[in-house]
């Protein structure tokens with residue numbers, strides 16, 4: 272087991288982007304840890320670097336310097352193949368726009384990550400799909416297409432897709448950003464249940480009401496990340 276159950280550990284992490292105006296130093300010497308079983312929010316204004324940070328933590332992007340340990344493994348020197356192996360075994364993603372494939376049914380969408388996981392046999396796909404649809408309360412929607420579902424239902428399918436390969440960490444990029452308040456609450460209740468069942472859940476959001484579901488919150492400002500006390504959540508952005 273990795274030290275202190277620290278599943279995500281960033282040390283002196285830097286990330287810049289070059290654009291027409293020069294270099295934009297988005298993350299500056301960031302030090303940040305997430306422990307197994309935590310539910311954590313990262314707040315910050317638009318353009319503050321939340322998605323950049325989440326992409327690095329989710330192994331979709333790399334830092335310019337510093338170290339990232341995911342579940343005890345220093346990914347700095349990992350090949351693209353090693354990164355994808357690590358990502359597939361530890362991380363499930365939930366995006367603001369759901370990112371479901373429009374011309375695939377719910378069941379077909381859920382089969383996509385299974386096809387990239389050689390340890391799951393095709394004969395087991397249906398049982399896995401039914402199991403995650405039960406978890407998100409949408410078993411009766413197996414044969415529906417995304418356009419036939421509400422936004423909240425689509426996001427619950429996306430959460431089912433994130434769960435299907437049994438990751439220990441769920442990374443959520445503005446998971447309620449396209450939902451009304453009732454569907455937002457449903458999605459946050461579902462993420463809270465997953466957290467109570469032992470998943471580590473990390474959520475980036477503009478919305479203090481979303482952060483209020485989390486035990487810990489951090490704020491990114493001027494490229495630096497700092498803890499926000501629960502009492503400050505509603506004033507954090």
Ligand SMILES: Nc1ncnc2c1ncn2[C@@H]1O[C@H](COP(=O)(O)OP(=O)(O)OP(=O)(O)O)[C@@H](O)[C@H]1O
Pocket residue numbers: 288289290295297315316317318319320321322323324
């Ligand atoms: N691929 C890229 N190339 C150049 N600049 C980028 C790139 N990705 C992000 N940036 C810049 O980095 C900064 C941080 O962007 P990022 O998307 O991480 O912010 P954010 O906090 O997630 O914003 P929002 O809440 O609006 O989604 C912005 O100034 C953005 O323009």
